Amino acid sequence: MDLDAFFVSCERRQNRELKDIPLIIGGGDRGVVASCSYEARKFGVRSAMPIRMALRLCPDAKVIKGDYELYSQLSHTVTEIIQEKVPVMEKASIDEFYLDLSGMDKFFGCFQWTQEIVSAVTKETGLPISFALSGNKTVSKIGTGESKPEGNRHIIESEVRPFLNPLSVKKIPMVGDKTFQLLSRIGIRTIHTLSEMPVLVLQQMIGANGKELWKKANGIDENPVIPYSEKKSISTEKTFAVDTIDVHELKRILSGMAEKLAYQLRQEQWLTSTVVVKIRYANFDTETKQMRIAYNSADHTLSRVALELFNKLYTRRMRIRLIGLRFTDLVHGNHQMNLFEDTEEQMSLYQTMDYLKNRFGADAVGRAVGFDFGK
Structure with missing residues (x-):
């Protein structure tokens, strides 16, 4: 589960006049974009982009410094709502959650169960949230990204490869700009092409992470959902x-x-x-x-x-x-x-x-x- 444009959604929750306009959250002319609305993203604005560049791409965007205390408070509220309703939850970041619903299909149905959680989050906080249900964390994360905003997706085992294959390798969580450029130079731009690469070749190119990258391209991820605790x-x-x-x-x-x-x-x-x-x-x-x-x-x-x-x-x-x-x-x-x-x-x-x-x-x-x- 991933809150949609979280910082932007928090600001719009406080001020309805900000709805449906290009919005950038960030600080100062020399600062960088912390988050931006989907309206701004259509102009090419992205997180971590310098504010000056973002405004050149989208001159009409409204820039807000951001109320990070509000964001932290709402993140904790959403965390509590989800944590009350699921057997195992991992808080991956301020706005992203992994849920292990193993066995829930016997009683209620995992997809319907997750939709109930979405309804509870939206009702109690007013924040939009998307999710994807699948057999592992990597496919679920990619699926959630493809479902945004306010979307959902159920990717059963037989649909994993057809879903992943046409997507850009940049959709894989561990692929950054440098890795993408390296893969692009040898013609690997889609997950399908990456999945068919020999593992040894990827290890020679990328190092120890080559095998892990190949596994993710093939929809394989054995990483468990780690129970969340704020005591750490x-x-x-x-x-x-x-x-x-x-x-x-x-x-x-x-x-x-x-x-x-x-x-x-x-x-x-x-x-x-x-x-x-x-x-x-x-x-x-x-x-x-x-x-x-x-x-x-x-x-x-x-x-x-x-x-x-x-x-x-x-x-x-x-x-x-x-x-x-x-x-x-x-x-x-x-x-x-x-x-x-x-x-x-x-x-x-x-x-x-x-x-x-x-x-x-x-x-x-x-x-x-x-x-x-x-x-």
Whole structure:
């Protein structure tokens, strides 16, 4: 199940005057498109495209910065609705869900059951949602994309290959622009052509993912639906050998923690929606403060929130024994899902920094604020 143009739908839910007009969600002239309406997509506007380029393609589009707190809130509401009604649910991103309905056909019928869920989501939130029912996650995801907006599709086993074959290889979730260009250069543009390629050839071209790509092209995907839980978190903390009251040093450490945890989020393809700062005073009193944010994995956003929380939390002016940071309420996704305030330069910076960290280690490069130059 996938919410249709989720950010746009949230804005239209709040303001009916935005209905049926080209709409772009994103930030500033130097920012990028976080989401766009289907009306804007007809002009070639796409997510992650620079705002300036999008407006050249669609000059009449209305640009809205985006209310990411609203989007997070509505995402949680939809999650709760679905989770109450299905045996196993995986929240793949802020607006995308996998449901395992194995066995439900014996009692109610999987397709009718899913339609009931769609009705409940739309009735309770006013948000449009599409779905595709099939035997595995890959076919269901592609089918949902082909059903949008507000569509549905039931792809039985015998229809999987006829459904996939004519589609572009770009429809396969793991195929990005670089892989598509590589395949196109040797004439592989449809899933049918890709499915008939020898596995060894694909492995030589693409590497270890060659076999997985071949399997997906043939409608094969053994990945299970992973039960969703918002309890998952990542955290780090530091206990000082000597209790400290050096606020500048505490903030430096906290910024470094935020950068390292944000890198871990991106590497594991997580987004966080809750930031928690923890301090323990010299007398062992422990206090925490948290803030709910839009799903995010960007250093500059998470570091800013962490420092805001620290400023609100540290009010007793006593020496501190421990400081910690935790990111929780995680969902799978990548940073392209939250581009409201980012610029093209920032996105390029993250890609470069992550490349260097992957190659030379997590401490190979970082923001100056997080380093201790006295050591």
